[in-house]
Amino acid sequence: MRTSWADSVANSASETSVSNNNSVPRPIRSTYVPPHLRSSAVADAPTPSGPPTERASFGGNAGGSRWGGGSGSKPEYGRQGKGNGYAAVGRDGGGSGSGRNNRSAGWDRREREVNPFVNDDRVDDVKQGFSEQVNPAINFDAYEDIPVEISGENVPPPVNTFAEIDLGEMMNQNIRRCKYLKPTPVQRYAIPIALAGRDLMACAQTGSGKTAAFCFPIISGIMREQYGQRARGGRTVYPLGLILSPTRELSCQIHDEAKKFSYQTGVKVVVAYGGAPINQQLRELERGVDILVATPGRLVDLLERARVSLQSIRYLALDEADRMLDMGFEPQIRKIVEQMDMPNRGVRQTMLFSATFPREIQRLASDFLSTYIFLAVGRVGSSTDLIVQRVEFVPESDKRSHLMDLLQAQRENGEHGKQALTLVFVETKKGADSLEHWLCINGFPSTTIHGDRSQQERELALRSFKSGKTPILVATDVAARGLDIPHVAHVVNFDLPNDIDDYVHRIGRTGRAGKTGLATAFFDESNLSLARPLAELMQESNQEVPPWLTHYASRAPYGGNKNRRSGGRFGGCDFRREESFGKNLDYYGGGNNGTAFGVPADYGGGYAPGVTSAWD
């Protein structure tokens, strides 16, 4: 049985002191408490107890060495340097401790580290009078029956609790601070896979906790592994982990989350994104970086200025990976991953995450992966059942008055006549400004976010929306992916997107972390090509499909990205399986080659190859 890291430390501490009796005297690491941890952090820690653990079953390097300094030692995160007597976990190989990228800075950093939980948006939410408690526990019942499909070789088994995952006491404390009681289904499967050092392509529904699923293993890996000499030179920095995301706001959000998960671990997370002053970001990078969260454009800029080198990268994660490999971003991603100094696939560990993963994109993505595991929690490209979806036929000329009716009704039904947070998606930046203006003059406080606004304006708009000051946010697709805004009750697709996957991401801004949400779409003649995929998606998510939509769907040519969904059914989804069968499925086709299997999310037992897919 696996137990937590805290347990193993307690036991290994006594083992260490015993073994030291017979050997060259060494400092008893487990008794050392760094000065800044002598008060609260350590005092808060639960008393370690229980038997020593064997963590090697899915942990990359076996045994305690990953924690820096041999089996049974207390993790010496980020410590190194001359004369301190501790094993060097730092990547600078025992240098003086003053340089950048220097894990010794980790200890100092922790003294200065701002507590990310103090400025948590969710605390502000409570101040703003939103009724729910801080980060309410996820509704796990909503995920109990979710189908899970995994393909690949030697898949590590899933876990049921965070304690089984053994992320280290510091991270465990942070998980508790986040109020995560147990892992979500994607976390249960993905974290053990990633901790085993495996490459991963993971698909799980919007709002199901993918961020933690890739952040935890990266942070934990950096804490555990003994990276040798990390390159250094001039003003260039050499991060160990790189997380790429398609938008500035999403990068900031991932950065905020990662800072919480890595709080007091000595692992330093820095964000770099366009539209913000680069000098400030350079200064932050110079203070040291272990994990860099970035948008591709700004990262290319930093690489070209030789201010960042990727040659030490051990972990690469692409969030919204299908978007990142779509036409818009693919050249930049290829440049970053293939044409700069990043270690090759197989040398680095690569993880790709999204809620949608079209087959064509999977094929492209496989260029970046080495003998990877494919994981699908829920059906690939499907929306969560937690979102009630409504489609209404609204001609262009009636859209504004129809929206106003909806908002008015919502306000009347809201608590104390309060407007629930509503995200309205439109097609164009101009359209966004014009609708926002119209809403404001009609008594609906609104703001807008789109690519023509300055970064400062975008950030202000988001804050104003989150706080409820302007409870309506009119947005283009820039807000469609990844943004985790608590309390968004309603998503309105004022203009529907052309691609059904974009629709899935847009409506996924509500109904997150087990909570329910509402999504309304205005459909008109110009959306005919979306009729079929939309009707299928709704049906598949147990939504009521209006007869007129079924009618349009039966007449319409297949659209909404025909490369993705023309096969006409949801099903198994690893493109390798389809190809090994020689099937020409343009959709998320089924198939089972004996290495893939599907299981319900609460499945906790052993794995057997050849178990039939949950979809077949």
Ligand SMILES: Nc1ncnc2c1ncn2[C@@H]1O[C@H](COP(=O)(O)OP(=O)(O)OP(=O)(O)O)[C@@H](O)[C@H]1O
């Ligand atoms: N184990 C957990 N317990 C409780 N809440 C969790 C847990 N894991 C994540 N969450 C919360 O769930 C919410 C959604 O998580 P996250 O933003 O990572 O979703 P996602 O799957 O990346 O969504 P998207 O596909 O839209 O990017 C966040 O508020 C996060 O804090």
